[in-house]
């Protein structure tokens with residue numbers, strides 16, 4: 158099959174045979190695909206102007222602003238701006254602004270601090286930001302906790318909910334390598350007969366609703382193995398890190414599956430120590446903030 162070069166796309170262009178589109182008035186390029194012809198529309202002027210302006214701006218920017226990477230450094234530009242310096246400067250201003258009132262929190266006289274309404278009005282929003290930055294990842298934005306992390310907004314505390322107790326928890330952490338860490342371990346009862354573990358789970362799951370039979374096999378096993386840490390009938394309150402099992406404020410869950418897992422594997426949650434990361438004043442500030450989260454929870 159032979160092809161006549163004149164029927165190829167673009168052939169008209171090369172022969173100078175211009176064709177004008179009757180609808181738009183533009184020339185066509187002579188390119189045609191399946192009956193659709195390409196218009197020879199000129200490049201829009203406004204785009205050309207925008208390109209020229211952008212180029213002019215870039216030349217000015219090259220001269221005035223930090224622009225060119227030079228290995229480990231970069232060109233500063235005539236204005237000598239450095240965003241790192243600007244950020245440090247602003248941070249210093251902010252810190253100075255905070256320093257005055259934050260210094261008051263070095264003294265952990267929590268009653269006096271909490272009684273100063275003007276101080277609280279300035280400090281509590283800052284405390285909340287500190288909480289969002291350092292604590293929310295585990296305890297949730299409102300402190301309500303979630304699976305594996307305790308709720309800080311209720312009145313159930315493993316280690317005490319007064320600001321001084323919370324400050325101590327923040328200083329040393331729970332199950333950390335701090336020399337004075339609060340230490341708590343729920344041992345695994347994997348050595349126990351499966352049937353005994355089941356009877357125990359049965360008892361523990363029924364504790365919060367008050368329907369547990371205190372003369373059942375599970376109750377006896379609980380008496381022998383668990384009360385030392387969890388208290389009589391699981392009511393807790395021993396400040397040894399073992400939660401009350403008689404209410405619903407638990408970390409891992411009180412459904413059958415969660416309790417079975419707790420018994421089979423044990424539990425040992427870790428709460429980091431903050432002594433190295435936050436100042437004394439910041440820890441006291443947070444302690445007061447966290448103590449206030451649970452105010453109003455009467456349960």
Ligand code: HEC
Pocket residue numbers: 341342343344346357361378379382383384385386387397398399400402406407408409410411416419420424425426427
């Ligand atoms: C040596 C002390 C100790 C003994 C003995 C002990 N526990 Fe615990 N238990 C703990 C501690 C501490 C925790 C909390 C662990 C954590 O927060 O990581 C815990 C947590 C639990 C939880 C999970 C509660 C939650 O927050 O979801 C259950 C359920 C439980 N124990 C049941 C039992 C039962 C049943 C027994 C007896 C067979 C028992 N424990 C014996 C210390 C103990």
Ligand code: HEC
Pocket residue numbers: 288291292293294295296305306307309313314315316317323326327331341398408425426427428429431443447
């Ligand atoms: C890496 C996760 C993580 C971060 C971050 C974290 N926590 Fe915790 N926190 C935990 C866990 C887990 C526990 C429970 C430990 C246990 O099993 O006993 C806990 C326990 C606590 C307790 C003890 C609660 C009680 O009942 O006595 C307080 C108070 C607390 N956290 C406050 C904070 C504050 C304030 C911050 C931010 C400075 C923070 N936590 C950051 C994981 C975290």
